[in-house]
Amino acid sequence: MLDRLAPLLARRAHLPAQGTSFYRGVHTSETGGQFALDLAGDAGVLSLYADLSPAEEVKLAGACAAAARLAGVYLKRRPPEARHAANVARDWLSPPEPVWGEARTEVTVLEHGVPFLLRPGSDLSIGLFADARPARQWVRTHAPARVLNAFAYTCGFGLSAALGGSATVKNVDLSRKVLAWGQENYALSGLGAPDGDFLYGDVFDWFRRLARRGDTFDLVVLDPPSFARGKAGIWRAERDYARLAALAAAVIAPDGQILTLLNHAGVSAANLDRMVRLGLEESGRHCRPAKRLSAGEDFPGATHLKGAVWALDGRAG
Template structure:
């Protein structure tokens, strides 16, 4: 597999020329599920899905760095139980220093010519999810007047909605840290937004508060984690997404749209659409699928990401 890295990376060589310097350089389907390489400017992020010895990790990182012409490679160990161990084994799962080459604490990388701050050693999540690039591009091309970006993370969807002409964009997330990061992304694109466009707190609580205030939106974007623990209990997207869709429908204006995203390989597209449809029907709303988007071309064979745009009555 190491010998084939230059060939795999060459398939993505056109992306930087098209204004994208943050992308999946090597996808898991091309490595028998053992590893993946994300490229962010001159930094690389190597995700491991199999057991490698320390020597093998360094060898693989060096091969990826040299084949891609990168300055440094950061390591992310992603065993199946990583989502449960993230808080107690963070430094082992995501070492803060590069395993190969030079350190890059922060990189400004482009996605469809839009700049974003990537922090390759910060955590398992480095600031943007490359597989959602088509969905963010859709939002930029079709942004309506009022947008609610739920589970906003670093506000990639919010930035694109604003650049696409939306006049009001609300970004909601449970982490103040990532919302502040999102404000930095806004500033990189020269987009001004008041502080009250960045809503800190539980997304489900915010849906209820916005509903009580009578606020409605022309587009609601849902990009929740597939699994999370909170005060209200355990969230599992494959079980609970319908409830989320119902809450979103309650703040979606007549004739508005909802974009539903799910990163879960174990949920089939038909099952996902059925969950969302039933959730919408709970609120008396009917929706039809307007667009179905998957991961980008740099994720060949990927089935994990579902991104569906619904037109509501």
């Protein structure tokens, strides 16, 4: 397998020339599901799905660094239970120091020429999801006047809308830390980032609050986690996505759109469609899929990410 790293990386060599320095260099479909390698400038992020000894982890990281000419490699251990254990085993799942080479506390990368700030050792999620790059590009290309970016994380979709010309963009997330990170991303592109455009709090509560105020948006972006614990209980996408879509419908303008994404290998595209349609139609909104979105070319054979843009008619509320 290690002798195949260089040819696999060579298949993506055109991406930096196209203004993208953050991408997947080797996908799990190319390694028998054992590992994946993301490139963030001269830093590597090695996602490990196999159970290796510490010496084997270092050897694999060194091989990846040599093949991709990286200064350092960070390790993300991703056992099946990682999404449940992230808050109790954080340092083991995502060691803050590189497993090989030099540290890169922060790295500024490009995506279609747009700069983003990444922190390779900060967590299992380093600041941007490479597989959503085509969806962010769609938002930037089609940016309508008013956009609501729910589960904003570091505000990649919101920034894409603002760069595309949207006049109003609101980013909502339960973490003040990632919203502040999003404001840093705005600043990298020279955009103003007033606090009023970064809404801290529970997304479900914000949907209700915005609906009561009569606020509507031409595009709502839904990119929720597949699993999360909160004050209101446990969120499971396979159970709760329809309810989320119904709440979102109340703040979508007449003839508006909703972009739905889900990274969950256990939920098929057909099941996600069913939940979205159920939630929207129970809210009295007629809908039709207008665009399918998936991971980019650097994720060959990927089926984990499901995405669609839905066109709605009928009035909000």
